Every structure is written in structure tokens, then in C-alpha cells.
Amino acid sequence: MxxxxxxxxxxxxxxxxxxxxxxxxxxxxxxxxxxxxxxxxxxxxxxxxxxxxxxxxxxxICSWGPMILGHNNSEVLDAVVRTAENGLSFGTPTELEVEIAEYICERIPHVDMIRMVNSGTEAVMSAIRLARGYTGKNKIIKFAGNYHGHSDCLLVDAGSGLMTQGIPGSAGVPEGCTQDTLSAVYNDIASVEELFKANKDEIACVIVEPVAANMGVVPPQPGFLQGLRELCTKYHALLIFDEVITGFRLAFGGAAEVFGITPDLVTYGKIIGGGMPVGAYGGRRDIMEMVAPLGPVYQAGTLSGNPVAMAAGLAQLKILYENRxxxxxxxxxxxxxxxxxxxxxxxxxxxxxxxxxxxxxxxxxxxxxxxxxxxxxxxxxxxxxxxxxxxxxxxxxxxxxxxxxxxxxxxxxxxxxxxxxxxxxxxxxxxxxxxxxxx
Structure with missing residues (x-):
């Protein structure tokens, strides 16, 4: 044959x-x-x-979420082409960075300031560093099955590709990188409070996918997110919503809007770039003012706020907001x-x-x-x-x-x-x- x-x-x-x-x-x-x-x-x-x-x-799949308008939307594509004609990257501030930041901060109540980065992984990594810098504490709480990118400290009980391949963590991650990462049970508020009590005055933040979407889709049980908000307030820790998937998709204000919860910090992913490689983290002004060059928490990105990605993202966000x-x-x-x-x-x-x-x-x-x-x-x-x-x-x-x-x-x-x-x-x-x- x-x-x-x-x-x-x-x-x-x-x-x-x-x-x-x-x-x-x-x-x-x-x-x-x-x-x-x-x-x-x-x-x-x-x-x-x-x-x-x-x-x-x-x-x-929709490029793992950002193509909420469908693929190759003509308005987004036109914005990309117009911007690209002026150059692909400058490594300097551009007006588009200001415009998209203003657009988001004026319309998302829990985002007073925002910093653009190049991926969801980078956004989460930066938000956690900021939470530690702001609180002066080192330990963080995450949830088994929640995936927050592939930075070292978060490859503990992660979902997504690690779960698919049956990998419990990753080679190349020293034990010291994860010693301050505590893992709780998603939808089990008691497991979170136990960690707070066992690590008194040591928890900088709780980071959560408000709707888990990297162990399959698992919505929060009634009261779970509110319970996290109350525990973080009680124990003086920051609540970080990882809305890389849910942001601007469940609603313009993401899961925070849908469930009526106010996080201290929020992370976004490629949906704010119209599908181009981009991410962002933002939140309360007093926290975000800790970020360099304004404050002592260092974070940088040579090509962050790329003008072509900003043009695509702003075009898509305007369509979503004007057609809520x-x-x-x-x-x-x-x-x-x-x-x-x-x-x-x-x-x-x-x-x-x-x-x-x-x-x-x-x-x-x-x-x-x-x-x-x-x-x-x-x-x-x-x-x-x-x-x-x-x-x-x-x-x-x-x-x-x-x-x-x-x-x-x-x-x-x-x-x-x-x-x-x-x-x-x-x-x-x-x-x-x-x-x-x-x-």
C-alpha cells in the first residue's frame, strides 16, 4: 500500500x-x-x-480569549495598519499609551493607575512584586489549579499546560523561589483563613482567577470572592484579581464588575491588545505609586506600551465599551x-x-x-x-x-x-x- x-x-x-x-x-x-x-x-x-x-x-479558542469581536475585526485591523505606517516600535513614550491608560482608568472604578507590560505572565509577576513592596510582607496565597503564568514563584499547583501534561511544577525552579508561595483550595474560604492564621502578619497578597479558567472553567461559589475580600481586609493583605482571561470578556469591568468585588490590584492580558502580545496591571493609586520611577518597586519593559499593540487594544476597547x-x-x-x-x-x-x-x-x-x-x-x-x-x-x-x-x-x-x-x-x-x- x-x-x-x-x-x-x-x-x-x-x-x-x-x-x-x-x-x-x-x-x-x-x-x-x-x-x-x-x-x-x-x-x-x-x-x-x-x-x-x-x-x-x-x-x-479565539486566540485564547482576546478575539471577542471575532477574528480580524476590520476596525481593529485598520487601527493597526494606520499605526504601523508610522513605525513598529520606538522604545519611547507615545500618545497611544496615554490614551489607552486614560480610557481604562476612566471606566474601571478599581483602576486608578495602570502600567502596560508585554504579557499576562509579566503583569502577574509585577503585581506580586508590587504587593510585597507595598505591604512589606513576603508570602502569597494562590489556589490549586489557578494558572498565573510561568514565573518561578507561581509554578505551584498550577493549572493549564502543567495540568494537561501532569507536571506538578517545573524543573529549574529552586525551592527558595516557592517557599513563600502558599496554596489554598479554590472555592474553599476556610482553607484560605487557615493559611492566614498559620502565617500571621506574613501574607502580602491573595492572587486568584476570579473565575478559574485554567483547570477548565470553574466559576466561584456564592460568597467565595466576597470572603476573600473580607479576609484580605482583615489581615491587611492585598487582593489581586488575575483577569487575564476574564477582563473585558465577562463584562467590560471583568469579573470584578460581574461579582461586585473590588480588588486592590488587577492584571490583564492580550484582550487589551486586540490579540497582540500585551498585558497590564493596575489598581489603587496609593499602591501603583510605589512603582518605579515614582516609587521603590522596580519594574521595566523596553517595548512595553508598543504603539501597534496599543492601537489595536484601544480600538477593541472602544468597540466593547460603546456596545456594552x-x-x-x-x-x-x-x-x-x-x-x-x-x-x-x-x-x-x-x-x-x-x-x-x-x-x-x-x-x-x-x-x-x-x-x-x-x-x-x-x-x-x-x-x-x-x-x-x-x-x-x-x-x-x-x-x-x-x-x-x-x-x-x-x-x-x-x-x-x-x-x-x-x-x-x-x-x-x-x-x-x-x-x-x-x-
């Missing part, structure tokens, strides 16, 4: 593996845990992406999708569950209610791989990991959502028939 000709993605992956570790520049892209070769993407528009072989997919009613439309469409998936799971009696909030959602292949990291880890990753492959075969691109979120955009229409549900039902029927035939 003649050997099957490789597609361009397979050829590119072979080339990439010779010069890039694992062939990818971020681990989840490798598709190792679903046993496939990743598709190399060359273009996108609206709800679709196109691979190098010309195949079109409905996309539920679209958040309700997006949530309603998400309800159709995720509640529809729940109904299919019930009808076909599959051992699975769906968590969702706003436009974020995920299918867990466990019949347990997923409220924390330990329960999330009971999900059947082998079954997820089967689901992933089925959806891909039907031209639907979901995250290649049980422990990543699905993202809806405003470009996903009713017809697209219905096709997705029809495909999911076909998968459910196929799996039910296979399970029954094995009995």
Missing part, C-alpha cells in the same frame, strides 16, 4: 521539531495529549480559522451552546458535565460537579481526546486540552451554534452506541 502523503501541517511540524523545543512555542499547541499533529494556521476571519492546507474551522449591550447578547448565545450541550449529555446519559459563565465554558468528562482542582483532575482525558478528534473531523476547533476553556465571540452566529450542537449530539450518540456495544 502506498504511503499516505503528509499534509502541510505534518511537514511543518517535522521541520519545527528540529529547531523549536517540541515543535511549538507554547506547550498546549503541541496537541500531544490528544495524540495528533497540530494544525498550522495561516489565516482567520470572524468565527473561522484556516489551516495551511486550506481547511476552514469554526474556532472556539453586546455582552448580554454574547452571554445569551453562550447559554444556547453550553446549556444545549448539557441537555445532550443528559439525553444520552454520558459521564460528563458542562461548566460555564458568560462566554466561557468547558466540557468535563466526569459526572462529578467540578468546583475545584481535585475534582477537575478526575476528568477522563482519554475521552476528551476522542471528543476533540470528533469535533475537529467536523471542522470545529476546540482547545486541545481537557483543562482549557472554550471561548465564544460575537461572530458566532445562531447557525454556527446550532451546527456545533448538532455535531456534539452526533458525538454523544456515537459514544453511547459504542459504550452499549461493549457491555
Amino acid at each position: 502506498a504511503e499516505q502523503k503528509k499534509n502541510r501541517s505534518e511537514v511543518l511540524m517535522e521541520r519545527a521539531q528540529k529547531v523549536i523545543p517540541g515543535g511549538v512555542n507554547s506547550p498546549v499547541r503541541s496537541w500531544q495529549n490528544v495524540g495528533m499533529t497540530p494544525r498550522f494556521i495561516q489565516g482567520s476571519t470572524g468565527p473561522y480559522i484556516f489551516d495551511v492546507d486550506g481547511r476552514k474551522y469554526i474556532d472556539y 449591550g453586546d455582552y448580554a447578547v454574547l452571554s445569551a448565545n453562550a447559554d444556547k451552546l453550553y446549556e444545549g450541550m448539557k441537555e445532550i449529555i443528559r439525553r444520552y446519559e454520558l459521564p460528563a458535565t458542562v461548566n460555564h459563565i458568560g462566554s466561557l465554558g468547558s466540557v468535563f468528562f466526569t459526572d462529578a460537579e467540578v468546583t475545584n482542582y481535585s475534582i477537575a483532575k478526575t476528568a477522563d482525558t482519554g475521552e476528551f481526546a476522542r471528543y476533540f478528534r470528533f469535533m475537529l473531523e467536523h471542522d470545529i476547533n476546540v482547545a486541545p486540552s481537557q483543562f482549557e476553556a472554550m471561548f465564544l465571540s460575537l461572530a458566532h452566529t445562531d447557525d454556527i451554534i446550532q451546527y456545533t450542537l448538532d455535531t456534539f449530539e452526533a458525538y454523544a450518540k456515537t459514544r453511547r452506541d459504542e459504550i452499549e456495544s461493549d457491555l
Whole structure:
């Protein structure tokens, strides 16, 4: 039998593996845990992406969240092109940096000042340093299954790619880097208070994904975030909301707006760059004034506030703010999708569950209610791989990991959502028939 000709993605992956570790520049892209070769993407528009072989997919990754308007939005693209014509980078202050900072600070009540950086990881790393500098304390509390980037002190019980690959931490991180990182149980306020009591006057901050989205999507239980706010106030620690995923996506004011909680500091990611590499951290004026060159907490970035990224971000933020009613439309469409998936799971009696909030959602292949990291880890990753492959075969691109979120955009229409549900039902029927035939 003649050997099957490789597609361009397979050829590119072979080339990439010779010069890039694992062939990818971020681990989840490798598709190792679903046993496939990743598709190399060359273009996108609206709800679709196109691979190098010309195949079109409905996309539920949305560049891991920032493409809330859909891919290649014309207004954002125009802003990028106009700005790029003046130059790609200067390493000096630009007016666009001021404009986007003013735009955010004037519209987000808990952000008096903001500092632009180049990634969500950098934003979180800087916010934690600032919290330590402001409070004069060293220890921090994070939550098992929450992922805050790959800085050394936060690779403790992290979710996301570490969870997918079964890596408890990372080689190359000295014990001293994590000795002041304490891990609590998400949605368990008692576990947080126990750490405060056991480390009296030593906790600088609590950092949390207000909606966990790196162990799959796990919303906060009623009272959990309010409990964190009260404990931080009581023990004179800062509350940091990591809104790299939820910021400007759940609502313009992010999870802080949705749940009515005021964090002391907040971190944002690529959504404020329209999908370009960018991040930011901001918060109360008295805290942010500790940042150099105004204060003693040093943080720098040669290309932070890149004008092209600022132009893209400002264009997208203006669209989102001026059309805030679209958040309700997006949530309603998400309800159709995720509640529809729940109904299919019930009808076909599959051992699975769906968590969702706003436009974020995920299918867990466990019949347990997923409220924390330990329960999330009971999900059947082998079954997820089967689901992933089925959806891909039907031209639907979901995250290649049980422990990543699905993202809806405003470009996903009713017809697209219905096709997705029809495909999911076909998968459910196929799996039910296979399970029954094995009995």
C-alpha cells in the first residue's frame, strides 16, 4: 500500500521539531495529549480559522480569549495598519499609551493607575512584586489549579499546560523561589483563613482567577470572592484579581464588575491588545505609586506600551465599551451552546458535565460537579481526546486540552451554534452506541 502523503501541517511540524523545543512555542499547541499533529494556521476571519492546507474551522479558542469581536475585526485591523505606517516600535513614550491608560482608568472604578507590560505572565509577576513592596510582607496565597503564568514563584499547583501534561511544577525552579508561595483550595474560604492564621502578619497578597479558567472553567461559589475580600481586609493583605482571561470578556469591568468585588490590584492580558502580545496591571493609586520611577518597586519593559499593540487594544476597547449591550447578547448565545450541550449529555446519559459563565465554558468528562482542582483532575482525558478528534473531523476547533476553556465571540452566529450542537449530539450518540456495544 502506498504511503499516505503528509499534509502541510505534518511537514511543518517535522521541520519545527528540529529547531523549536517540541515543535511549538507554547506547550498546549503541541496537541500531544490528544495524540495528533497540530494544525498550522495561516489565516482567520470572524468565527473561522484556516489551516495551511486550506481547511476552514469554526474556532472556539479565539486566540485564547482576546478575539471577542471575532477574528480580524476590520476596525481593529485598520487601527493597526494606520499605526504601523508610522513605525513598529520606538522604545519611547507615545500618545497611544496615554490614551489607552486614560480610557481604562476612566471606566474601571478599581483602576486608578495602570502600567502596560508585554504579557499576562509579566503583569502577574509585577503585581506580586508590587504587593510585597507595598505591604512589606513576603508570602502569597494562590489556589490549586489557578494558572498565573510561568514565573518561578507561581509554578505551584498550577493549572493549564502543567495540568494537561501532569507536571506538578517545573524543573529549574529552586525551592527558595516557592517557599513563600502558599496554596489554598479554590472555592474553599476556610482553607484560605487557615493559611492566614498559620502565617500571621506574613501574607502580602491573595492572587486568584476570579473565575478559574485554567483547570477548565470553574466559576466561584456564592460568597467565595466576597470572603476573600473580607479576609484580605482583615489581615491587611492585598487582593489581586488575575483577569487575564476574564477582563473585558465577562463584562467590560471583568469579573470584578460581574461579582461586585473590588480588588486592590488587577492584571490583564492580550484582550487589551486586540490579540497582540500585551498585558497590564493596575489598581489603587496609593499602591501603583510605589512603582518605579515614582516609587521603590522596580519594574521595566523596553517595548512595553508598543504603539501597534496599543492601537489595536484601544480600538477593541472602544468597540466593547460603546456596545456594552453586546455582552448580554454574547452571554445569551453562550447559554444556547453550553446549556444545549448539557441537555445532550443528559439525553444520552454520558459521564460528563458542562461548566460555564458568560462566554466561557468547558466540557468535563466526569459526572462529578467540578468546583475545584481535585475534582477537575478526575476528568477522563482519554475521552476528551476522542471528543476533540470528533469535533475537529467536523471542522470545529476546540482547545486541545481537557483543562482549557472554550471561548465564544460575537461572530458566532445562531447557525454556527446550532451546527456545533448538532455535531456534539452526533458525538454523544456515537459514544453511547459504542459504550452499549461493549457491555
